[in-house]
Amino acid sequence: MAMQRVLTGITTTGTVHLGNYVGAIRPAILASRDELSESFFFLADYHALIKCSDPALIRQSSKEIAATWLALGLDTEKAVFYRQSDIPEISELNWILCCSAAKGLMNRAHAYKSSIQANEDVGEDADFGVTMGLFSYPVLMAADILMFNAEKIPVGRDQIQHVEMARDIAQRFNHNFTEVFSLPEAVVNEDGAVLQGTDGRKMSKSYSNTIPLFLSEKPLRKAINKIRTNLLEPGVPKDPDDSTVFQLWAAFASTEETARMRNEFQAGIAWGEAKKQLFELINSELADARDNYTRLMDDPGHIESVLLQGAERARQYSGKMICKVREAVGIGAIR
Numbered sequence: 001m002a003m004q005r006v007l008t009g010i011t012t013t014g015t016v017h018l019g020n021y022v023g024a025i026r027p028a029i030l031a032s033r034d035e036l037s038e039s040f041f042f043l044a045d046y047h048a049l050i051k052c053s054d055p056a057l058i059r060q061s062s063k064e065i066a067a068t069w070l071a072l073g074l075d076t077e078k079a080v081f082y083r084q085s086d087i088p089e090i091s092e093l094n095w096i097l098c099c100s101a102a103k104g105l106m107n108r109a110h111a112y113k114s115s116i117q118a119n120e121d122v123g124e125d126a127d128f129g130v131t132m133g134l135f136s137y138p139v140l141m142a143a144d145i146l147m148f149n150a151e152k153i154p155v156g157r158d159q160i161q162h163v164e165m166a167r168d169i170a171q172r173f174n175h176n177f178t179e180v181f182s183l184p185e186a187v188v189n190e191d192g193a194v195l196q197g198t199d200g201r202k203m204s205k206s207y208s209n210t211i212p213l214f215l216s217e218k219p220l221r222k223a224i225n226k227i228r229t230n231l232l233e234p235g236v237p238k239d240p241d242d243s244t245v246f247q248l249w250a251a252f253a254s255t256e257e258t259a260r261m262r263n264e265f266q267a268g269i270a271w272g273e274a275k276k277q278l279f280e281l282i283n284s285e286l287a288d289a290r291d292n293y294t295r296l297m298d299d300p301g302h303i304e305s306v307l308l309q310g311a312e313r314a315r316q317y318s319g320k321m322i323c324k325v326r327e328a329v330g331i332g333a334i335r
Helices: 018-032 045-051 055-071 088-098 103-107 110-121 137-146 157-176 217-225 244-252 255-266 271-297 300-329
Strands: 004-011 037-044 080-083 152-154 185-187
Touching (some): 018 244, 037 045, 037 055, 080 300, 088 137, 103 137, 137 157, 157 185, 217 271, 244 271, 255 271, 271 300
Parallel strands (some): 004 152, 037 080, 152 185
């Protein structure tokens, strides 16, 4: 079977939480160990500038996210792990693609349309607060993907449109010039858990309901104890399928342990006991990685060296690709 190239970017605007780990990072690291795949993972710090104007937050988030992937066992000898802003060819490709991408395509992007709708709902000018970064975000995402001719792009449902737009942009370029780009395909993990947060809604920084991934033991226990539950007393059967506590349990437990806890719920386990067992389960899975993370956060020089080595590897690909693109559009040495 032929090798498949897989690419995933992580925007550097916050602290990694349990939902990120279960839904994206854990499956990505497992997939990167597949001998038939070539994995590219990057810190999307250019993308962070679209939504965040706090440089200290972006720097801290970049450090935390890089340390998280390394602490969880990403093999950077096999996977290519780099910082987006260390690959200047991406910015060059972004501009070249901007010159052939259709504005009408950008007008249809969900993020842009929702910003316009929000402005119109409060009587503002349609484009109030909309930057060119937000408007042309799909072109930069296309540049990220097409620079490495990635074929499979693991994304959440909200990002499928952007991968399809990258595909459209690649097709238009190939048609206008010459066949340079592979056509990427969005991959949505239908089995991937979308974790609920402490308030029962989707775990998201937007709702302030997240449980950070590497909380130390006491804050982790406290965060789990804050998960919203109903008022059913001990001994009264509880519905596991309507419980954030059970959903988190299932995301971390084996099939056998999940079945056992389902029976415990139906037998009326006390909420305090269920949360105690949940804390012990999550803490046992993350304890070693948390120690690694703490060591890495105290050694930023090591994190930086890993990212620079990754950038060096990434540029072996991006340097060749930008030469092909330049040749295709007529930029370069006069011969």
